Amino acid sequence: MGWRMSSMPTRLTDIAKSSATRILGFSADTPEQETRLRDIGFAEGDRVEPLHFGLFGRNPMSVRLNGAIIALRRQDAQAILVEPVKR
Amino acid sequence: MSDTQTLTRPVRLALLGAPNCGKTSLFNALTGGRAKVANYPGVTVEYRKGEFELPDGNKVELLDLPGVYGDTGKSMDERIAIDAVNGRLSGERAPDALLFMLDAAHIETHLHNVLQAKNYGLPVILVLNMMDMAARDGMSIDIPALEQELGIPVINCVAVRASGRAPLLDYLTDWTGDIDHGSAAIPKPEPGDIKALQQRARSATRMAVSRLEQVETLTHRIDKFVLHPVLGIVILLGILFVMFQAVYTWSGPAMDAIEGSIGWLQGIVSAIIPEGLMQSLIVDGMIAGVGAVLVFLPQIIILFAFILLLEASGYMARAAFLVDTIMAKAGLNGRAFIPLLSSFACAIPGVMAARTIEQERDRLTTIMIAPLMTCAARWPVYFLIIGAFIPEGRVGMFSQQGLVAFGLIIVGIVFAFIMAAIFKRTLARGESSGLLIELPSYKTPVFKDYLRGLYDRAMIFVNRAGRIILPASVAIWFLTTFPRNALSINETFAGMIGNVILPIFQPIGFNLEMTISLIPAMAAREVAVSSLATIYAVSGDAVEGQMSAVIASQWSMATGLAFLAWFVFAPQCLSTFAIIRKETNSWKWPIFAFSYLFVLAYLGSAVTYHTAVAFGLG
Numbered sequence: 001m002g003w004r005m006s007s008m009p010t011r012l013t014d015i016a017k018s019s020a021t022r023i024l025g026f027s028a029d030t031p032e033q034e035t036r037l038r039d040i041g042f043a044e045g046d047r048v049e050p051l052h053f054g055l056f057g058r059n060p061m062s063v064r065l066n067g068a069i070i071a072l073r074r075q076d077a078q079a080i081l082v083e084p085v086k087r
Numbered sequence: 088m089s090d091t092q093t094l095t096r097p098v099r100l101a102l103l104g105a106p107n108c109g110k111t112s113l114f115n116a117l118t119g120g121r122a123k124v125a126n127y128p129g130v131t132v133e134y135r136k137g138e139f140e141l142p143d144g145n146k147v148e149l150l151d152l153p154g155v156y157g158d159t160g161k162s163m164d165e166r167i168a169i170d171a172v173n174g175r176l177s178g179e180r181a182p183d184a185l186l187f188m189l190d191a192a193h194i195e196t197h198l199h200n201v202l203q204a205k206n207y208g209l210p211v212i213l214v215l216n217m218m219d220m221a222a223r224d225g226m227s228i229d230i231p232a233l234e235q236e237l238g239i240p241v242i243n244c245v246a247v248r249a250s251g252r253a254p255l256l257d258y259l260t261d262w263t264g265d266i267d268h269g270s271a272a273i274p275k276p277e278p279g280d281i282k283a284l285q286q287r288a289r290s291a292t293r294m295a296v297s298r299l300e301q302v303e304t305l306t307h308r309i310d311k312f313v314l315h316p317v318l319g320i321v322i323l324l325g326i327l328f329v330m331f332q333a334v335y336t337w338s339g340p341a342m343d344a345i346e347g348s349i350g351w352l353q354g355i356v357s358a359i360i361p362e363g364l365m366q367s368l369i370v371d372g373m374i375a376g377v378g379a380v381l382v383f384l385p386q387i388i389i390l391f392a393f394i395l396l397l398e399a400s401g402y403m404a405r406a407a408f409l410v411d412t413i414m415a416k417a418g419l420n421g422r423a424f425i426p427l428l429s430s431f432a433c434a435i436p437g438v439m440a441a442r443t444i445e446q447e448r449d450r451l452t453t454i455m456i457a458p459l460m461t462c463a464a465r466w467p468v469y470f471l472i473i474g475a476f477i478p479e480g481r482v483g484m485f486s487q488q489g490l491v492a493f494g495l496i497i498v499g500i501v502f503a504f505i506m507a508a509i510f511k512r513t514l515a516r517g518e519s520s521g522l523l524i525e526l527p528s529y530k531t532p533v534f535k536d537y538l539r540g541l542y543d544r545a546m547i548f549v550n551r552a553g554r555i556i557l558p559a560s561v562a563i564w565f566l567t568t569f570p571r572n573a574l575s576i577n578e579t580f581a582g583m584i585g586n587v588i589l590p591i592f593q594p595i596g597f598n599l600e601m602t603i604s605l606i607p608a609m610a611a612r613e614v615a616v617s618s619l620a621t622i623y624a625v626s627g628d629a630v631e632g633q634m635s636a637v638i639a640s641q642w643s644m645a646t647g648l649a650f651l652a653w654f655v656f657a658p659q660c661l662s663t664f665a666i667i668r669k670e671t672n673s674w675k676w677p678i679f680a681f682s683y684l685f686v687l688a689y690l691g692s693a694v695t696y697h698t699a700v701a702f703g704l705g
Binding site: 032035036037038039040041043044045051052053054055056057059060062064065066067068069070072073075076 | 156157159161192193194195196197199200221224226281282285286288289298306307310314315316317320404407408409411412415421445521522523524525526
């Protein structure tokens with residue numbers, strides 16, 4: 001899926017609240033999961049920022065994606081690979 | 088194009104786009120339709136047809152479709168939309184062209200969906216909705232540049248305002264003429280996979296869209312409280328609690344007024360029509376039966392005043408977010424929350440709303456537990472029995488009756504989760520996936536739409552009184568009045584029928600009148616109330632309009648509580664089983680739903696009755 005890097009990838013689930021990141025790619029469990037994420041609007045190069053977490057196990061989470069807010073469970077969020085960006 | 092050419096046939100346009108971007112609002116505004124609109128994704132799960140007239144007098148057919156992300160049709164509602172566009176819906180011809188609608192504020196996230204829409208081989212225009220709000224949030228969109236990038240016309244639009252729809256109508260006037268002549272441009276297909284389309288879309292937005300970086304909108308500020316892990320749940324419970332308290336404490340005067348007018352009407356009719364069968368049919372059958380249910384109209388209106396407000400404001404999807412962990416524990420799909428919440432109005436739209444759930448087994452589980460949500464038809468039963476047995480006092484600042492009603496709803500929800508967990512481990516085994524919904528921006532409800540929604544809900548309740556409750560009351564009156572020489576209810580036709588099945592229900596504390604009322608309640612749950620009213624009116628026990636008092640004097644506390652427990656599960660309502668049959672396309676699931684609800688209702692009543700008797704309430 002276009003992901004090449006020597007170090008371990010950072011997943012969206014590893015990111016702290018309100019830290020801006022940029023999407024590098026996807027490491028989905030299935031092609032369908034990747035399509036679902038892309039369909040709703042996640043794409044390489046987009047800025048994404050965790051906003052809120054659920055009470056137990058930080059699940060689900062809501063993220064800011066361009067002008068939208070998307071709620072997703074961790075099993076989907078962990079399939080999104082990101083890198084931190086400076087404000 | 089010349090101005091006033093008559094089209095050879097109505098041009099058919101289809102509204103396509105992501106969920107919650109305003110398609111149904113535009114559809115209603117153009118066609119004068121009254122389809123349900125609300126501020127959460129997945130309101131529309133069925134296609135709808137309407138017609139409207141362009142400024143030049145030509146007629147246009149408009150298809151309103153469920154929202155779609157992408158072009159693969161992952162869930163049932165998405166497949167309906169995509170089938171409609173491809174002309175694969177049975178009995179419907181394909182549209183002549185597409186209006187692709189996009190919430191302008193979400194243009195970056197969804198623009199690749201527009202590129203996908205160019206591949207359907209139909210003329211397509213992009214309608215950018217809610218341009219006013221996007222501008223307010225510091226966005227600007229260069230329309231000519233966007234048209235250049237996309238290669239299709241782009242129209243800006245504010246669907247809810249006539250002035251906001253004018254540019255679209257103007258454009259359609261010429262465009263429909265072109266479509267009719269076959270001269271409307273069919274866009275060049277977009278090659279490549281979804282990743283390639285996303286990259287194309289991103290480069291288009293870089294050219295045409297500018298927005299202020301990271302604006303702190305009102306929605307983000309509200310969410311800091313509403314989505315807070317602890318505070319958010321406190322707020323959610325608080326809202327639900329206030330809702331049920333309000334239903335009890337605000338409805339009193341209006342209910343008294345309705346009860347008063349029903350009694351007054353019975354008095355008038357009794358004075359005009361001489362005593363006899365005719366008088367009894369009208370006073371004891373029709374007015375007592377229908378009146379017994381209509382009296383709960385104020386409660387229903389207050390209940391829906393809250394529900395509609397939650398739906399229109401954008402809170403609904405937040406509530407789904409907050410309870411998602413619990414949903415996941417029961418093995419439920421995050422998306423199941425909205426169908427289940429709809430089931431508090433009525434299980435029928437709830438069962439249909441489950442179409443938004445992708446995994447078939449998750450959809451089936453949701454459908455199976457939807458009847459456990461306390462639908463509006465159950466409220467009259469709860470109100471009647473609670474009014475009869477629970478004193479009006481307060482516990483602290485809360486109405487005691489409101490607390491009991493709240494408790495019954497919670498029992499329904501708890502059992503729904505238990506059953507879901509069981510189904511997921513047995514019948515519908517498998518990993519449940521995903522929440523993945525957009526949380527919409529908060530909106531102030533349009534007052535006119537809000538009132539209209541409330542009026543529609545109230546009229547559904549009133550119409551049921553005419554369509555279902557009136558005939559059922561007449562039937563019950565007939566069965567409890569004949570044969571004429573009957574000395575007690577046991578000797579009437581109703582009594583004879585009731586006595587056949589009474590042995591089933593006697594062990595759980597039900598008396599003959601209750602048992603009889605369960606049969607017509609299959610048509611609609613609230614018919615149990617109207618039937619009891621007619622039975623007691625015919626037997627002469629009822630004082631005008633005072634059903635609760637009659638029940639309180641005739642039933643023991645244990646019997647009343649057992650009846651409440653029965654209606655938490657209520658294996659009634661044929662329409663619910665009919666919609667389950669339709670949505671699952673099999674008899675297996677409706678029969679299964681009836682069976683498991685019957686067993687739960689029976690056991691629930693038995694446990695309640697015998698516990699209450701043990702505590703000396705028999």
